Amino acid sequence: MSPTAKPSPSRAAESIAAWRVDPQVVAVELVDVSFSYDVRPVLRGITMTIPRGKIVAIMGGSGCGKTTILRLIGGQLRPQSGQVRVGGLSVPDLEPDALYDLRRKYGMLFQFGALFTDMSVFENIAFPMREHTELPEELIRDLVLMKLQAVGLRGAAYLMPAELSGGMARRVALARAIALDPMLVMYDEPFAGLDPISLGIIGQLIRRLNDALSITSVVVTHDVYESLKIVDYLYFVSEGRIVASGTPAEVRASSDPFVRQFVDGAPDGPVPFHYPASSYREELFADVD
Amino acid sequence: MSTEVAAGIAYWLRRLGGAVTGAVGQLGYASRFLLAVLWHTPDAFRRIHLTLREIYFAGVLSLVVILMSGLFVGMVLSLQGYETLKRYGADEQLGYVVALALVRELGPVIAGLLFASRAGSAITAEIGLMKTTEQLAAMEMMAVDPVARVVAPRFWGGVISMPLLAALFSAFGIFGGYIVGVRLIGIDSGAFWGQMHAGVDFWPDVTNGIIKSFAFGAAVSLIAVFEGYDAKPTAEGVASATTRTVVVSSLAILALDFVLTVFMFRGAKLV
Amino acid sequence: MNRSTIDLWVGIFVAIGFGAILFLALKVGNLLTLDRAPGYHLEASFDNIGGLKLRAPVKAAGVVVGRVEAVRLDPKAYDAVVTMRVDRDYQFSKDTIAAINTSGLLGEVYIGLDAGGDPTMLKDGDRINKTQSAVVIEKLISQFLFEKASETGNAGGAAQAPPKSSGKAVEGAKK
Numbered sequence: 001m002s003p004t005a006k007p008s009p010s011r012a013a014e015s016i017a018a019w020r021v022d023p024q025v026v027a028v029e030l031v032d033v034s035f036s037y038d039v040r041p042v043l044r045g046i047t048m049t050i051p052r053g054k055i056v057a058i059m060g061g062s063g064c065g066k067t068t069i070l071r072l073i074g075g076q077l078r079p080q081s082g083q084v085r086v087g088g089l090s091v092p093d094l095e096p097d098a099l100y101d102l103r104r105k106y107g108m109l110f111q112f113g114a115l116f117t118d119m120s121v122f123e124n125i126a127f128p129m130r131e132h133t134e135l136p137e138e139l140i141r142d143l144v145l146m147k148l149q150a151v152g153l154r155g156a157a158y159l160m161p162a163e164l165s166g167g168m169a170r171r172v173a174l175a176r177a178i179a180l181d182p183m184l185v186m187y188d189e190p191f192a193g194l195d196p197i198s199l200g201i202i203g204q205l206i207r208r209l210n211d212a213l214s215i216t217s218v219v220v221t222h223d224v225y226e227s228l229k230i231v232d233y234l235y236f237v238s239e240g241r242i243v244a245s246g247t248p249a250e251v252r253a254s255s256d257p258f259v260r261q262f263v264d265g266a267p268d269g270p271v272p273f274h275y276p277a278s279s280y281r282e283e284l285f286a287d288v289d
Numbered sequence: 290m291s292t293e294v295a296a297g298i299a300y301w302l303r304r305l306g307g308a309v310t311g312a313v314g315q316l317g318y319a320s321r322f323l324l325a326v327l328w329h330t331p332d333a334f335r336r337i338h339l340t341l342r343e344i345y346f347a348g349v350l351s352l353v354v355i356l357m358s359g360l361f362v363g364m365v366l367s368l369q370g371y372e373t374l375k376r377y378g379a380d381e382q383l384g385y386v387v388a389l390a391l392v393r394e395l396g397p398v399i400a401g402l403l404f405a406s407r408a409g410s411a412i413t414a415e416i417g418l419m420k421t422t423e424q425l426a427a428m429e430m431m432a433v434d435p436v437a438r439v440v441a442p443r444f445w446g447g448v449i450s451m452p453l454l455a456a457l458f459s460a461f462g463i464f465g466g467y468i469v470g471v472r473l474i475g476i477d478s479g480a481f482w483g484q485m486h487a488g489v490d491f492w493p494d495v496t497n498g499i500i501k502s503f504a505f506g507a508a509v510s511l512i513a514v515f516e517g518y519d520a521k522p523t524a525e526g527v528a529s530a531t532t533r534t535v536v537v538s539s540l541a542i543l544a545l546d547f548v549l550t551v552f553m554f555r556g557a558k559l560v
Numbered sequence: 561m562n563r564s565t566i567d568l569w570v571g572i573f574v575a576i577g578f579g580a581i582l583f584l585a586l587k588v589g590n591l592l593t594l595d596r597a598p599g600y601h602l603e604a605s606f607d608n609i610g611g612l613k614l615r616a617p618v619k620a621a622g623v624v625v626g627r628v629e630a631v632r633l634d635p636k637a638y639d640a641v642v643t644m645r646v647d648r649d650y651q652f653s654k655d656t657i658a659a660i661n662t663s664g665l666l667g668e669v670y671i672g673l674d675a676g677g678d679p680t681m682l683k684d685g686d687r688i689n690k691t692q693s694a695v696v697i698e699k700l701i702s703q704f705l706f707e708k709a710s711e712t713g714n715a716g717g718a719a720q721a722p723p724k725s726s727g728k729a730v731e732g733a734k735k
Contacts, residue, residue, distance in 0.1 A: 100432045103430060106430060114426065116424055341567060453573065498584075
């Protein structure tokens with residue numbers, strides 16, 4: 001059930017609407033994307049495809065550029081080289097109005113929820129509806145309650161974000177992310193810092209909502225266990241490059257050293273234990289001169 | 290010159306140059322930011338309840354501080370002024386002196402400084418915290434411009450609140466001056482109000498005070514929202530941004546006060 | 561904090577803020593008494609206007625009847641030409657004397673009008689012919705000393721030249 005969108009004559013909007021219609025249109029495509037913050041290169045030649053309707057996980061250690069990929073897809077950053085295409089449109093080349101229309105089709109779940117702390121749970125979820133549609137308040141109220149019901153928090157509608165536990169806040173943020181029935185939902189570390197029950201809940205919600213609403217999901221995470229349970233495909237990123245990829249079954253069976261270290265959680269392997277340093281012996285005996 | 294000294298000098302020159310370019314760059318960035326904030330002014334007023342909310346938080350919640358401070362400043366002015374004026378037999382001019390000092394200078398300036406410390410720091414902390422907890426990024430990803438929704442209403446809330454607060458400060462100060470001068474010290478009430486009434490002109494005294502408070506309000510609000518928006522998204526980043534707001538705002542108020550006073554009162558009441 | 565409470569408080573705040581501004585304008589400042597009331601203009605020339613300032617009051621018998629509107633120097637006669645606005649309700653005779661007075665030693669400087677007996681009244685744009693300039697204390701003192709010196713000089717001998725006057729008038733201690 002899609003809320004009435006404000007009339008928008010841009011080409012981009014029509015193209016985005018075509019997602020629902022054409023199953024051949026790939027949802028997200030990165031082709032040889034490179035990006036650096038100032039001089040430090042974060043991504044080098046990343047190529048990945050995210051098909052429509054699937055959940056794809058982007059995995060890697062902390063600070064390897066996973067969140068940067070989300071920002072590139074969201075149009076907050078421009079790559080130095082390569083292409084970022086969403087629904088066939090090149091995101092960095094979009095004009096502000098077209099980018100605006102594109103973002104209305106996105107949902108994003110931030111790492112710790114990023115709920116607006118000065119509003120109640122209800123208002124947080126109503127926010128995108130009030131900003132982007134002209135629905136009457138009664139209809140908004142019903143929609144908000146439906147979204148909350150989907151994540152199991154209808155009873156918490158009038159609490160303030162400060163009164164929620166971490167898991168509950170994450171679920172509210174998820175409800176807000178799907179408030180306008182987006183085409184693409186991005187999850188930035190949805191499993192970080194949650195208790196086991198909440199982990200299971202979030203994982204299941206991601207899967208069920210993806211299938212129920214026919215959306216495409218990109219999950220950036222380093223939680224292997226939960227990801228393998230729910231995603232359709234995984235990409236492994238290390239030092240700005242894609243080092244491995246595959247379906248959960250392929251990944252579990254993989255003999256790639258990086259994948260193995262990641263999946264098994266081994267302290268040492270292709271990602272070294274020791275931070276680069278000079279010879280241990282030399283440093284210890286340095287002052288004995 | 291040995292290579293070490295040359296290298297040392299080069300190092301400090303590079304740092305100086307870097308600092309200067311950095312400062313100029315910041316100034317340019319701040320100017321672009323101001324333009325962006327002003328550009329979104331229609332948004333701030335179309336969603337008037339956003340701006341009203343900010344007037345509440347910046348203005349109404351500052352009332353207690355402002356009124357109390359105004360009262361005390363007026364009382365002290367009266368006390369101190371009386372001593373000096375009595376020496377020249379001009380103690381009947383007390384009302385005039387107190388009113389002029391407040392309306393022209395102390396009202397806008399002190400109210401501005403108090404506003405910067407109370408409301409300015411609060412605005413910076415709020416915006417900085419929203420940045421740290423990714424609320425601003427979330428808004429952006431929801432295709433809502435944070436400058437329009439978060440920054441512009443707070444800017445205009447401050448600009449609208451400041452002149453009102455300055456006027457209230459002056460009014461309460463004059464009342465405090467009256468309490469001390471007439472009730473405590475015993476100056477003739479008629480002389481107190483009469484000399485004041487005759488001497489303080491609406492133009493230029495009162496209006497210039499109002500213009501000053503608008504200028505201060507704009508300066509403080511702009512600095513506050515800019516520092517918040519530009520803060521490093523960490524706890525220390527927000528803390529240092531908040532202190533920077535108070536320090537820079539205060540200096541800006543005093544500097545602006547000097548410049549405006551020179552322009553306004555240079556030729557006042559001369560024949 | 562719901563919207564109506566915020567609206568209420570903001571309304572109160574803005575109301576008392578404007579009230580304060582009005583108070584400052586009317587009770588503290590003299591907005592309405594700036595006599596935008598209808599009046600007519602008169603001119604007068606003085607050798608020395610002393611500390612007379614713009615918007616200084618014009619009084620007759622101690623009652624404020626108008627304000628000084630403009631002051632300029634006559635380039636030919638080198639005296640000060642003062643333009644004042646007088647309330648339409650008051651008429652003054654053609655032989656009125658305009659004098660520059662000070663209320664008290666440190667008080668404000670104003671123009672005092674002393675009406676005469678001439679049946680013809682001054683009209684808008686007329687010039688007051690009889691004027692009395694400001695009292696310059698130094699000139700008074702030097703005059704006094706000169707007279708005293710002449711007396712003793714006539715009686716005894718050495719005449720002293722009057723000390724040079726600085727020409728500065730006693731100004732109202734308004735600032």
